[in-house]
Amino acid sequence: MRKLALALSFLLLSSHAWALDVAGVNVAPTVAAGQKTLSLNGAGIRTKLFFKVYVGSLYTERKVTTPVQLLADPGEKLLRMNFVYKKVDKGDIVKTFAEGLENNSPGVARSAEAKAFLSWFTADFVAGDTVDISLSPDGTVAASHNGKALGTVRSPALVQGVLLIWFGEKPADGGLKKGMLGQG
DSSP: OHHHHHHHHHHHHHGGGSOEEETTEEEOSEEEETTEEEEEEEEEEEEETTEEEEEEEEEESSOOOSHHHHHHOOSOEEEEEEEOSSEEOHHHHHHHHHHHHHHHOHHHHTSHHHHHHHHTOOSOEETTOEEEEEEOTTSEEEEEETTEEEEEEEOHHHHHHHHHHHHSSSOSOHHHHHHHTTOO
8 A cells, every 4th residue: 555655656747847838839847048957837829810829938937827926926937839830921920929019018129139139030930830938037139049049138138028018018919818817
């Protein structure tokens, strides 16, 4: 009986390390960001006109459930977009990011750092592509597309602005916001 109880305990403890499947995307329970290992905070699906565009995942050092907690959290964060739609034009992504910045942090939207951030996205995204946006406590924003670095800029205001694209008062997708905050 003790062996069975011990085996069940290990099974329950290890269940947190299993990947989550969202819209056919295997969402990892943890990711490496810099020198840290971040845990999946939550995930959801970005939809546009009933089409699934990408699975969005938020990774953090500590669990957060509200935008206020997320914005106040001093730890590393990573936003991951796993594209599931056949093709998303680079112009549409840049336009959506620019609108998200303008709708939620207009002062940041007009900054040189925001313009630099938007300039990184020069390729279309297709099903199977992964885009990571890393946000560091020192104010560094970095992005990669399928593991290839797109750019890096240091701006604490841009870190907040990028987070507000998804977690602000006017997010691009309210369901995705809830999912990444673990409320979906």
